[in-house]
Amino acid sequence: MAAALSASEQKKSVAVMEAAPRVGRKLLATGNGRCNLVNMRPAPYYGDGDFAGKVLQHCGWEDVLAFFHGLGLVTREEDGGRVYPGCGQAAAVLDVLRKALERKNVPVFCDAKVQSVQKTEKGFRLKTADQQFECKKVIVACGGMAGGKLGHDGNAYALLTSFGHTLKKPLPALSPLTAEKGAVKGLAGLRLPAVLTLCDGEKPLASAAGEALFTDYGVSGICAMQLSADVHRARDPRLMIDFSPMLGLVPCRYERLPVQKPYQNREKVLALLKARAERLPGEEILLGLVPRLLAERLQGQSLQRLSESLSAFPVKITGVRGFEYAQVTRGGVNTAQFDPVTMESRLQPGLYAAGEMLNVDGDCGGYNLLFAFASGMLAGRAAAK
Numbered sequence: 001m002a003a004a005l006s007a008s009e010q011k012k013s014v015a016v017m018e019a020a021p022r023v024g025r026k027l028l029a030t031g032n033g034r035c036n037l038v039n040m041r042p043a044p045y046y047g048d049g050d051f052a053g054k055v056l057q058h059c060g061w062e063d064v065l066a067f068f069h070g071l072g073l074v075t076r077e078e079d080g081g082r083v084y085p086g087c088g089q090a091a092a093v094l095d096v097l098r099k100a101l102e103r104k105n106v107p108v109f110c111d112a113k114v115q116s117v118q119k120t121e122k123g124f125r126l127k128t129a130d131q132q133f134e135c136k137k138v139i140v141a142c143g144g145m146a147g148g149k150l151g152h153d154g155n156a157y158a159l160l161t162s163f164g165h166t167l168k169k170p171l172p173a174l175s176p177l178t179a180e181k182g183a184v185k186g187l188a189g190l191r192l193p194a195v196l197t198l199c200d201g202e203k204p205l206a207s208a209a210g211e212a213l214f215t216d217y218g219v220s221g222i223c224a225m226q227l228s229a230d231v232h233r234a235r236d237p238r239l240m241i242d243f244s245p246m247l248g249l250v251p252c253r254y255e256r257l258p259v260q261k262p263y264q265n266r267e268k269v270l271a272l273l274k275a276r277a278e279r280l281p282g283e284e285i286l287l288g289l290v291p292r293l294l295a296e297r298l299q300g301q302s303l304q305r306l307s308e309s310l311s312a313f314p315v316k317i318t319g320v321r322g323f324e325y326a327q328v329t330r331g332g333v334n335t336a337q338f339d340p341v342t343m344e345s346r347l348q349p350g351l352y353a354a355g356e357m358l359n360v361d362g363d364c365g366g367y368n369l370l371f372a373f374a375s376g377m378l379a380g381r382a383a384a385k
């Protein structure tokens with residue numbers, strides 16, 4: 001939609017083909033129904049991260065916000081960088097996009113799953129199950145496989161690979177972590193401020209702070225989901241959970257962190273426990289400090305052992321939940337054969353790609369929509385020239 005609107009700015013004849021019965025269904029689910037549409041802070045992108053950086057140099061968050069403000073959307077900033085619609089409704093983002101398409105007379109064909117894109121003498125031929133469309137240029141922005149029914153089944157990649165583009169294996173990212181049976185036994189339902197470090201065996205790979213949500217299958221919550229893509233590169237993935245923020249020993253933060261060393265707060269935790277042990281009976285040391293379910297789990301441990309458990313609670317990870325539960329796709333179409341200024345294919349002039357289809361993914365917090373909108377806008381502007 002951002003691509004189509006940007007192209008229609010140049011008074012070109014544009015149409016949107018949408019496989020689903022309605023456009024923008026995924027948008028409605030974003031940000032827990034609030035749509036975190038942009039993040040104003042710089043952040044790394046994964047996969048072809050350099051490519052994403054170049055795209056955002058040419059169309060950054062300022063441009064994307066100006067685009068939405070131009071459509072009439074009022075936005076507000078939270079947590080030092082996350083941008084949401086002012087009214088807190090994802091539907092507002094979709095509404096302004098849909099209305100602008102209507103206003104600009106951009107036809108939207110729904111239930112129109114494009115099955116193939118072929119090169120013709122004058123441009124391209126797009127085929128759906130029962131129709132075909134001719135156009136001079138085509139922008140493929142079919143999203144990724146994340147979000148279950150909101151994503152695609154992987155077939156859309158063929159629209160680009162049929163022109164020689166290559167695919168980096170798509171994997172679920174920003175997805176909850178599954179744990180070995182028993183690893184989080186008795187803790188389901190707890191939501192605890194913590195710093196999570198994912199290790200490969202003993203080696204720390206990545207860290208994130210936030211609220212760890214314990215479930216019957218493993219660990220969820222944004223901070224756990226931030227680490228999910230790193231699980232794919234670990235042979236022996238283990239999560240080390242530092243509960244120091246819950247114990248009031250370090251500030252509660254909600255962000256990806258530089259890689260932390262497990263046990264780094266062990267001495268602080270031990271000092272806290274020793275101080276409590278001076279005034280409380282042994283069985284009450286954890287009372288009022290940690291939730292009862294966790295206290296029961298740690299019952300009987302020595303002070304030394306408790307300080308280890310609370311500064312690096314080990315959870316053996318077995319994998320991540322599938323695309324159905326993932327917010328974004330890691331992997332996708334390699335960007336090496338696309339121009340990051342125009343999003344045009346270097347293999348097939350007139351063919352463009354944008355968004356989550358490409359081998360680019362970002363952290364939770366508005367980075368994925370920012371990349372989708374920015375790359376779509378660049379593609380739309382360039383295709384209309």
Ligand SMILES: Cc1cc2nc3c(=O)[nH]c(=O)nc-3n(C[C@H](O)[C@H](O)[C@H](O)COP(=O)(O)OP(=O)(O)OC[C@H]3O[C@@H](n4cnc5c(N)ncnc54)[C@H](O)[C@@H]3O)c2cc1C
Pocket residue numbers: 017018019020023024025026027029030031032035036037038112113114115141142143144146147150151152156326327328354355356357365366367368369370372
């Ligand atoms: C639950 C959830 C919450 C999220 N929250 C956030 C958030 O708050 N902030 C953020 O930045 N990111 C968030 N994301 C990620 C973000 O939604 C996606 O990265 C983004 O929507 C990708 O945009 P896109 O245009 O590339 O693809 P999509 O939004 O997936 O749009 C692609 C469209 O193409 C259609 N399509 C697919 N195949 C075909 C075909 N063959 N022919 C025609 N049409 C086709 C699809 O039906 C879809 O409508 C969230 C994702 C999920 C699942």
